[in-house]
Amino acid sequence: MRTLLAGAATTLALSLLAGCGTAPDTTADGEIRLELLSLAWQKESVEANKRLVRQWNEDHPGVQVRYVQGSWDSIHDQLLTSFLGGEAPDIIHDDASDLTDFAHGGYLADLTPYLPKRLRDDIPQESWETTSYDEGVYGVPFLQEPRVLIANTKLLKESGVRLPTAQRPWSWQDFEDISKKLTRDVDGDGRTDTYGVAWAMKEPVAQSVNLALSTGGKVFTKDGDGKNRIRYDTAESSVPELVRRQVNEDRTAPRNGLGMSGSDTLPGFFGGRYAMLPLNFSYRQQVRQQAPEGFGWTVLPMPGDSTGLTQGVAPQTLSVSRDSAHKKAAVDFIAYLNQADHQVELATGDWLLPTSREALKDPAVNTRRYGWRTGVDIAAGLRPSPVLGVLGFAEWKDKIATPAYQEYYNGALGTDELRTRLVADGNRILDRYQR
Numbered sequence: 001m002r003t004l005l006a007g008a009a010t011t012l013a014l015s016l017l018a019g020c021g022t023a024p025d026t027t028a029d030g031e032i033r034l035e036l037l038s039l040a041w042q043k044e045s046v047e048a049n050k051r052l053v054r055q056w057n058e059d060h061p062g063v064q065v066r067y068v069q070g071s072w073d074s075i076h077d078q079l080l081t082s083f084l085g086g087e088a089p090d091i092i093h094d095d096a097s098d099l100t101d102f103a104h105g106g107y108l109a110d111l112t113p114y115l116p117k118r119l120r121d122d123i124p125q126e127s128w129e130t131t132s133y134d135e136g137v138y139g140v141p142f143l144q145e146p147r148v149l150i151a152n153t154k155l156l157k158e159s160g161v162r163l164p165t166a167q168r169p170w171s172w173q174d175f176e177d178i179s180k181k182l183t184r185d186v187d188g189d190g191r192t193d194t195y196g197v198a199w200a201m202k203e204p205v206a207q208s209v210n211l212a213l214s215t216g217g218k219v220f221t222k223d224g225d226g227k228n229r230i231r232y233d234t235a236e237s238s239v240p241e242l243v244r245r246q247v248n249e250d251r252t253a254p255r256n257g258l259g260m261s262g263s264d265t266l267p268g269f270f271g272g273r274y275a276m277l278p279l280n281f282s283y284r285q286q287v288r289q290q291a292p293e294g295f296g297w298t299v300l301p302m303p304g305d306s307t308g309l310t311q312g313v314a315p316q317t318l319s320v321s322r323d324s325a326h327k328k329a330a331v332d333f334i335a336y337l338n339q340a341d342h343q344v345e346l347a348t349g350d351w352l353l354p355t356s357r358e359a360l361k362d363p364a365v366n367t368r369r370y371g372w373r374t375g376v377d378i379a380a381g382l383r384p385s386p387v388l389g390v391l392g393f394a395e396w397k398d399k400i401a402t403p404a405y406q407e408y409y410n411g412a413l414g415t416d417e418l419r420t421r422l423v424a425d426g427n428r429i430l431d432r433y434q435r
Contacts, residue, residue, distance in 0.1 A: 139317030299371025
């Protein structure tokens with residue numbers, strides 16, 4: 001497997017390799033040196049990370065951490081090159097969906113022997129399940145991002161619809177009916193002026209799979225032998241069928257939205273073209289920064305079913321390289337970053353939710369301003385994305401699921417044909433990874 005992975009490494013990754021592992025990990029006087037590869041990119045988040053590194057270094061003269069800036073755009077290949085070259089940073093910022101191959105490939109340390117009880121107890125078990133494989137723990141899940149509805153308050157008020165809360169959410173049927181009510185031809189020329197919702201489906205797989213949990217679906221399951229299998233029955237297809245219906249039958253969602261990213265939908269949202277946008281939680285920052293003066297917006301929970309609000313997430317994580325000579329010191333630093341007050345700093349810098357129970361109680365993330373409280377209210381319903389831990393998921397997503405979902409939402413495929421592609425073709429891919 002390592003030979004195959006090596007072929008995927010890029011020249012860009014070598015730049016990270018050159019920047020990591022060049023200093024000795026212990027000085028002559030016994031000082032431990034660690035490297036933190038951070039993927040923080042927003043100004044506030046980078047500042048928070050660097051500030052916490054400085055504080056640690058001041059308080060722990062015997063264990064010094066060097067901050068190394070990485071990029072989400074190339075992290076997988078960057079890490080791959082550094083692992084294969086034996087030059088991986090000690091502490092690695094990534095996300096849970098990227099840990100599967102690295103954990104199974106033997107590149108990450110099992111953190112179980114080093115995790116302090118306080119940290120284990122403060123982060124819910126559902127979050128730990130996103131980084132646990134074969135009874136080992138290969139990352140600390142510290143930031144998470146649910147999907148929410150960002151909505152135009154003026155249009156909602158004019159429609160007279162009941163606003164949902166985490167305690168009394170909309171059902172998916174409610175959402176479909178309300179989308180119809182919000183869709184309007186204002187000037188009577190036969191053309192839609194405002195759509196009830198715009199589904200940004202440029203990258204359709206993650207949201208299609210994660211939202212399946214809201215209707216009791218899984219998509220990825222395990223058979224009696226513990227092997228991953230793909231299932232696509234009514235529970236799994238319910239939300240995708242609704243999206244397809246809204247685009248092709250109800251006309252409450254624009255077809256051109258399917259090719260958009262979340263950012264692409266914002267100008268239309270500000271212009272009153274779309275009343276609601278299902279977007280990741282961090283998009284609130286872009287809305288706050290880009291919304292015209294006086295534009296009113298609110299953050300609502302995604303719809304659910306009778307069991308409550310559930311959706312899948314793949315948290316951001318902090319892991320330790322298996323080759324690190326100072327695993328305990330590295331985990332001690334990770335635990336420091338994940339003290340509740342520190343996790344709040346990191347979360348608010350990135351406009352994401354913390355995983356820490358104590359951090360979720362902090363006033364900074366419990367304010368109703370900019371929808372923070374909505375995120376906290378739905379945090380209890382966040383579950384591991386079904387794709388986590390599935391060897392072969394990346395190939396299934398790229399070769400099978402992405403084109404199949406895109407054709408399906410555009411109306412070119414029916415549900416039965418979508419199921420055939422996802423399941424039959426998909427299981428053949430998974431079988432190759434599980435021999």
